[in-house]
Amino acid sequence: MKLCLLLLLLCLCRLGLTDEPTPGAPHVSDPEVKEKEEKVYSCGGRRVFSPEEHQAIGGAIERLGLQLLENLPTGPQQPNVILSPLSLAFALAHLTLGARSETEQLLLKSLHAHSVPCYHHILGSLASHFSNMSLDVAARMYLRPGFQVKLSFVEDSLDRYQSRPVPLVSVEEVNQWVEMVTNGHIPNFLDSIPQDVVLMLMNAVYFKGEWQTRFDPMVTSKGVFYVDNQNSVSVDMMKSAHYPLRLLDDPELEAQVASFPFKGNTSFLIVLPLPGKTNVSSLLPRLNLSELYRRLPEEKTMQVNLPKVKLQYRKELQEALTNMGLGALFSGPDLSGISDQPLRVTGVRHACTVELSEEGVEAAATTAVTSMRSVSLFSVNSPFVFALVDDASLTPLFMGIVTNPAPDNDPMINDGPQDNNTMSDQPVMDDVRIKVLNSENSNTLCNQKAGGSNMASCSAPAGDMEQPQQVNGLETTQEEETCSKPDDSAHA
Structure with missing residues (x-):
């Protein structure tokens, strides 16, 4: 929703x-x-x-x-x-x-x-x-x-x-x-x-x-959002192993652009700067959202992590x-x-x-995705620009900048955002299973290649974050929704 x-x-x-x-x-x-x-x-x-x-x-x-x-x-x-x-x-x-x-x-x-x-x-x-x-x-x-x-x-x-x-x-x-x-x-x-x-x-x-494709609430779990190179916060992260997404990699803008469709001819557009390349402040003067919207390719199924925020x-x-x-x-x-x-x-x-929450038109209670030979990953785990766009007139109904989706949560020290392998096709097992763990700790999203290869994409930093057992798929935890009510402040 x-x-x-x-x-x-x-x-x-x-x-x-x-x-x-x-x-x-x-x-x-x-x-x-x-x-x-x-x-x-x-x-x-x-x-x-x-x-x-x-x-x-x-x-x-x-x-x-x-x-x-x-x-x-x-x-x-x-x-x-x-x-x-x-x-x-x-x-x-x-x-x-x-x-x-x-x-x-x-x-x-x-x-x-x-x-x-x-x-x-x-x-x-x-x-x-x-x-x-x-x-x-x-x-x-x-x-x-x-x-x-x-x-x-x-x-x-x-x-x-x-x-x-x-x-x-x-x-x-x-x-x-x-x-x-x-x-x-x-x-x-x-x-x-x-x-x-x-x-x-x-x-x-x-x-x-309502999302055209909903996120399963049972898969929502604690994840890490990297506020900057020094700090991160724990957030509820909505996840899907098989999500239809229009995704554009713009090397000139040094950002990735994704479109999440809503029912009713509207789309939720996210512009995610590449880690270490640029930031949202330097991105704004170069943005042309309507042009980016027109350049979006056809939908492609991929793994998606999206913060659940209020x-x-x-x-x-x-x-x-x-x-x-x-x-x-x-x-x-x-x-x-x-x-x-x-x-x-x-x-x-x-x-x-x-x-932002999991609700959508379609129920997505599936806990297994089979025969997925190659899946991309789009993980919104660092500051981004968003726009809610009318598909017909390309009018931005709402726009915003999110640099910390959980400002009320205590910050954690980190070494900087992990690489967001959004456009890198990553081989995964023929049988991807999703397991819900009743744990208060975060988890790591890992894709392990069949045949014994240890190629994986893991987003949790070292420290107090628990490393789950590696299984053929995704392990997640289930937590309550995080709400934040930031106050006005002076310019940074």
Whole structure:
């Protein structure tokens, strides 16, 4: 199962607000007189956008996401970063509807929207496209009673991004909505709402998917994840001796790229830097996820080790967006398309949860795989970049960096990551057996060649890790799921 949640809150306050607002419903002023070019009319109506146009938007969202990841570096106190480029694009594009002059141009530039004609219309159409998937998108526009907002902004918000205006009554009501649209996974999102906040643009993205090929929970066991050359942590590692995987070895990128398919036309893409060659930080500026996706070869059956993780991430994005050139939003932006009263953005708050577990469509209780003459191994046991990608538009719904999937666990000293023989075909026995050991210690994954050869791939380091007896196949242990809730930290 893949469970992702994200909530993005964009708050605007009225400059110089000192008096209490008058109770009552949100006030919508008369329509704003706007000049519309002919090309705008060609975007609307009942037009159905092509797959190529959706992929153009997907590319723009990907560039936005990668840029944000570069400005949210990991560190010892915050080893993992999780975000939704799709949600961020919705929030900034929504704000762009009310931006004017230089503020509008800055937002369009950050969204990479200048290269995409009909940007708002195509981006808004993705919501209906995603309705056929395991993805839910919800949006809401909270207005302080008495605050005057232009009708044109309300209409465009509803038409483009299905964001309806509702009165901003209390923090309790906002938190109830957040908890509802995130299926209970983000309670108590806000502690309070400052009195000078007159408008909140909110959206949430919820994804719950199932692997096309599930991992057997009985085979999940303790494994080692190498945080860096000096430290490692013990994690629950999902394992399969016979997993269909699309795997690409990119020598120029010095990384391996794997695609785990979900039911519903989505894929979980992992970019794993080669040990000793590069790291996730130096990898980000060179990434082109959509291009890597297109280059993936056909599926091939192989052995797979994938960490079972549950990660939570909350972050105020003001500093990152300022580093991306959007600092003017928080000082003196031109948002006159929203209201005639001067406004500024006071915060962009983000919360996300990602969970990887064994659940999938197919039961995989098989404990023996026969006549496997040659099997590759893909072991995700060191820092990686991930993206949850829509197969049709190549839009990254979620992206992230994982440098420590179990930050609450005590680190262990090691000599560095073992070689990840992902692309090396390794002969194995004709009869590969999987044995579950009731042990609290880790185990070693070894493949032994028939005929007496001692050729093996073993991933457990020396030390306090138990070396199991060698058998014709895989030995694993079964442990409870590890959960972690990292806190925000300063840049590394």
